[in-house]
Amino acid sequence: MAYSIQNKLINDTLKAVKELYAADVPEAQITLQETRKEFEGHITIVVFPFTRFSKKSPEQTGSEIGEWLRNNVQEISYFNVIKGFLNISLSDHYWIDVVNTALLKPDFGIYPANGKRLMVEYSSPNTNKPLHLGHIRNNLLGFSVAEILKTYGYDVIKANLVNDRGIHICKSMLAWQKFGHGETPTSSGLKGDHLVGKYYVIFDKEYKKEIEALVSDGATEEEAKKRAPLIKEAQLMLQKWEAADTEVINLWKTMNGWVYDGFEKTYKQLGVDFDKFYYESNTYLLGKDIIQDGLDRGVFFRKEDNSVWIDLTDEGLDQKLVLRGDGTSVYITQDLGTAQLKYDDFGMDESIYVVGNEQDYHFKVLFLILKKLGKAWAEGLFHLSYGMVDLPSGKMKSREGTVVDADDLMEEMLATAKARTEELGKTEGLTEEEKAELYNTIGMGALKYFLLKVDPKKRLLFDPAESVDFQGHTGPFIQYTHARIKSVLKKADFDMSNAIGQPATLSTFEQELVQALSNYPAVIEASAKEFSPAQLANYAYDIAKLYNKFYHEETILKAEDVDVKNFRLHLSAVAARVISESMRMLGITVPERM
Template sequence: MTNSIQQTLIAHTIQAVRELYSADIPESQVTLQETRKEFEGHITVVVFPVTRFSKKSPEQTGNDIGEFLQRTVPAISAFNVIKGFLNISFADQYWIALVNKKLIDASFGIFPSNGKKLMVEYSSPNTNKPLHLGHIRNNLLGYSVSEILKAYGYDVVKANLVNDRGIHICKSMLAWQKYGNGETPTLAGLKGDHLVGKYYVVFDKEYKKEIDTLKAQGQTEEEAKKNAPLIMEAQAMLQKWEAGEEEVIQLWKTMNGWVYEGFEKTYKQLGVDFDKFYYESNTYLLGKDIIQEGLDNGVFFRKADNSVWIDLTDEGLDEKLVLRGDGTSVYITQDLGTAQLKYDEFEMDESIYVVGNEQDYHFKVLFLILKKLGKPWAEGLFHLSYGMVDLPSGKMKSREGTVVDADDLMTEMIETAKARTEELGKTEGLDEEERASLYNTIGMGALKYFLLKVDPKKRLLFDPNESVDFQGHTGPFIQYTHARIKSVLRKASYNESIALGYPADLSVYEQDLIQALSRFPEVLEASAKEFSPAQLANYAYELAKLYNKFYHEESIIKAEDDTVKNFRLHLSAIAARIISESMRLLGIEVPERM
């Protein structure tokens, strides 16, 4: 339903209350919603708030307002009242005009620039291991939110802050030095990130052996963890890195180089990209000037051991360390500095951090500190907090080598798509290259859609087999619907320049489809405002379902006359365009044929 008809209904409902009951109802109390499927109608006015003015029952009030609206709004063809709900139906001329004046235009649903710049920071991988299933959700969310916000009119900068320093990378480096025998990605036949991740797992196994040995010698677990030779060597390596020792720096550059090559391949397969990379090795010393600024203006205070803190107890939090007593940074220090760096470089109106919900407290503190420091841009900061991803076999584990690897999962998805597609016989007439491309499109579409259709805040159980279902609430179902529409258009030799006629009357299936198509801009707007691709994903599914119902109930190519045929072909072409655009904003390709 277009905003214009909603605005018309709201305005006329306010007028109805004024003329019928001599009262003024605030616009905020006029509630419209889509009519529930079990009732006749297209849009519903909730009447209950009006009864305090009418002094009548909800049914009588609904009938009063329904009669008034039918007299004053030409588009309304009928109404019915169910308790306190006024269900309104629109005339065929309204739907035809909607197609003719709005939907047929290729620019329908395209928002003009709003003149605002926004940064979306996502991915943020560690360089000691490959990307895993959790990273996939992060990357898909970040990419899709970026594309949705672009479509909504923002100038979007996609940023990636790479965690390329610290004890974690030193663990992989040390294990490779000790046990690697000069192994390289080429020699091992492994992607670089997989090779480095292999040595992270090796470190952990050897470290545990040393802990067990020390415990057997009488040390407590805590003592053994601190005194194990491997962890002490890793800490010494980190100190050498921070001191700029050439041999360590060179090894760090080599192994990180392997990782970046691996990440690049994973990002390409995922279909995500970035405009700007930040590296923690360049930003970890930032923030100290901000700490001094906060000390000077009384936002921070120094304790006896020289450490610097902020008191957030008035905000229901606690005291937070922002600089150690020896002058070294903690995470919040560098995050303060990086936030300032990003703003200085891009001057964004808003900045979104796509990070898992285990960091909720950290971002609450970060944003609060920046506001207390008087940073005007801090009001535009937002943490897009998302839930973890589980598999039917249980929660993912890290370091033990049982993590659900992103590359392996994507390969498995493509293989599953291949098996399912061949089983259903949907590759007829395609050569080998076209089939391989189709399997990739379906497999990746299944993975992406399944992860994006759920509200980002919710924890998610990902079932690879369920996701590749051509009949369920899945990406492949929507992709197959798009291919079906394209097949219809090809068979009819459809040309968008053919005349758009006016059928004598529309079926309920045509009306429902037009109504759903007209909702695209409002769904896109809601997805953008709430940073939620799930709304757009679920809209694409509902639209595909409605098209399939229309397809099964109405003849298209064999319609009773050319006017009806051409109208239905135009409707089909619009549906294909909006399904394709909705899926594109989710980072999902749709095939032309299956």
Template sequence: MNFIVDAAVKAVKALYQADIAAADVNLQQTRKEFEGQVTIVTFPFVKFSRKSPEQTGQEIGAFIQNEVAEVSGFNVIKGFLNIVITDAYWIKQLYTEIASSGFGHFAPNGQKVMVEYSSPNTNKPLHLGHIRNNLLGYSVAEILKANGYEVIKANLVNDRGIHICKSMLAWQKFGHGETPESSTLKGDHLVGKYYVVFDQEYKKEIAELVAQGQTEVEAKKNAPLIIEAQQMLEKWEAGDKEVIDLWETMNSWVYAGFAETYKQLGVDFDQYYYESKTYLLGKDIIEEGLQKGVFYKKYDGSVWIDLTADGLDEKLVLRANGTSVYMTQDVGTAQLKYDQYHADKSIYVVGNEQDYHFKVLFLILQKLGKSWANGLYHLSYGMVDLPSGKMKSREGTVVDADDLMAEMEQTAKIQTEALGKTADFSETDKNQLYHMIGMGALKYFLLKVEPKKRLLFDPNESIDFQGHTGPFIQYTHARIRSVLKRSGFELNGQAATVTELADVELELVLSLNQFPETIAQAAKDYSPAIIANYVYELAKTYNKFYHEKSILQAEDEQSKQFRLTLSAATAKIINKSMRLLGIDVPERM
């Protein structure tokens, strides 16, 4: 729509002798109840014209219509200049742009971006909160790719620390040598089970000590289990062979389990980082910062940064005994990532509970003079809460990722079979379809909401398959493919066959035309929700068209060919949009 903006700039210059930039022209889609396709808001120009908004609109409208061949008319309502563009323009747009294979595909922009997401702990299986994280990370990565970035998907695995030792210790004490093979439990679930066992036994010990007269705080410190777990961590850090062997064994179980979950979810990574290898990084940078005077040492030898001038607090970056805190290793890991990839941007997909942490981290890196610190971004998202409140692994009040995915598939199966649509499907095709639909419903449910908003999930209310849902969009795609298949039509550089458009057809072309700017906006905001809402609108518009206009029994051959082109283009863009969300669409359902 650049030619309209240019014409508007020209109009203001010619009519009112004022120079305005293209960005000053407020262009938007015309509301459906008015005639026209694009609207210019005239209020900002009133100060140049010194006339009423209506009059200003009339003058600019007349100028543009005269200037631009594709503009066939205009109207001004309450200061809004609605511009009518010819059907011929839109038909040409459909055939030469929208239906072409490169539509919505941006050329490489030469920039590299790293997206870190998932970042699980190896002491428990993934839950619904992780699913949101994984889907967001994967989708944002795909969206950035579509915008021309080179993307590196990274996963920083938290594979060490006291929490891991808890699982290890509980397994040693109460596991009786149980393995994934012997228990038929998925590896991550087996390890997670002992994390819960630890907590239960630990609580028993605390209760006992309290009964013996200790305070709760004392008991928590003195319980034998927690002391033993701490000793285990020390042994791990000292490289004790027995502990390391156990750690490696149990981690390998967890990784096998995660691999399966990731596969089901359809996410992947280009680069793994392990905290067991990065947790000692960053100390040299702290030293460097001390030299530069960015940090200061307290009397006890601990190292701090004073961020009070930036509205934050003083923050510890190295303990008095020289050991790291989270901040230390995050500083080090950021440097490691940059040295390795020199990415222009680096995105951390992490929950909003860590907003403060990342604010501090980025600020520290900036103060250290790291040129790349400006490219860091924390994609913060809201927690997934249950009606009962926050999910807690230790207390077992979580919606397990594997369970939920299996349930969704099962529901998809029941619903599909009730509709009797898969009678002639092979067993493999059926399972593939149920997986596609179940995951489509789940993924769409999580991604259609703005990332920063927190999400309520009620396990007792199943995720819908009708209305504003993934399956609705998948269904629309399958429906189009069915029509195309009957006619044997595929997009293949056909020439335009009609010269006029019906209202629903025009509406559909306009919606399709929005695709590239939608992708750009989604990347700018790091928001898959923008794509999700767009593709829903598109599917709805198509269904309206489908309902009103017969395709295969069109009035004449020209209309039929045109509607097939329109349908094929819609199917393609639905497919592309859904792929950006990590959702597959079926040929039949």
């Protein structure tokens, strides 16, 4: 929708209906939308609600309102009516004014601080294995949402709750003790997270062997899983960890240290960061005081086995265990405590949990319990639920043969970007160092854009080869468009401080580009309010498409009229800035040349 015309058109439509039909219409009945591309016009007014006042057909009503608006609103140059839709065309003067008064302002698309603090919690890895493809979507969503919200004026805290304790961690530790022979990241050449993940897989293989042996001796599978020596040793190790056994704690610190070094490399390559780390080893005992407070106030109830529950059947859910009979925590116990800890630390107005959709029910329960406990800040909690990522069958295999790990995927993306870029001959004149940087920029841009352009709630199929298409709905296409604009500006020796030209008329392609660029602040707002990078990603693609159409249809550098040339150069500079900033919020770098 055009940057400054919406409110004016709403008010003028209200005046038109009042004057033409002597009717006072509620503002809520005025519906504006961008005119569909197959029709002529910029903004469409839905006229069906006014026919009960006009007592005429939608077409005649639309024509009468359109005529009134054209005679009374100087920004309108033309209108047409298709059934009950009044399509308004805005004048060249109006669009030129939008460029001068909005697009060229230094603060265009920059929102002032809104005084609100918000936390985005994402990544949440386990320290028994490397990050995988699902973590990539999680990290990219969390980082991008945080950057969009920052741009929208929030004070944002990026948080990472690391799952660094529990039986799964002990499995890796025990397998390393038994089968590792002192292997380290240095001695093996493996990243620390991959080394620890290797021993988690070894544990699983050896554990299955023990189960099979017990079953062959007559045990049921369920009995075998409980009786297998390895699982008993792992459980004993967990007990020792909880009792702060020095040897176990030291091994835990050493192996987690290896993992954190590995994670840091992956996060750096992925381009994500965090302001605050929380560790489950510090939070797993939290929440018990909250449970006791809830018991005292009748929010929870105790069963005969001494376990503590909450009854959510009135809300369409079920009864939920919040503390075991022996007094030990369940997962939601510590989540209640961690939520309180985070609020005590930062006092956020809102908090977003970026977690896969398999946890939808858990977060419904968590948020509902916090509200029942009277936590006013619970109203600001939101679960950003996202779907799984699939790869075309046979495209990639992980080191462990089960899930695709993040490092493998990023490595393949760089190789694909290199092959495609060299194939298209886009590396001429670049040094080897510049080539490596370009391959990284394109490969990571392709990966991030492909994952972020899809609505987070949807499951998606990621095809590495398709994502590096320079002509498709991809990151590289947008990156290439930005490089093209920068090349035009460089050839013109363009300076943004130069006076902008004032052409007498604008082409359809110029109007379309100005209208789309003027939507930039509204797209940021919508993306921020809906926690959806997909809106911004698709908008950046639309701008790139429109600019390429404008570039191919209009002369820029060789325009004979100086005003026309200067106007088009300024318009190009705005397009480059909007693309660059949009992609920055997605965590994507755009190159100056390709």
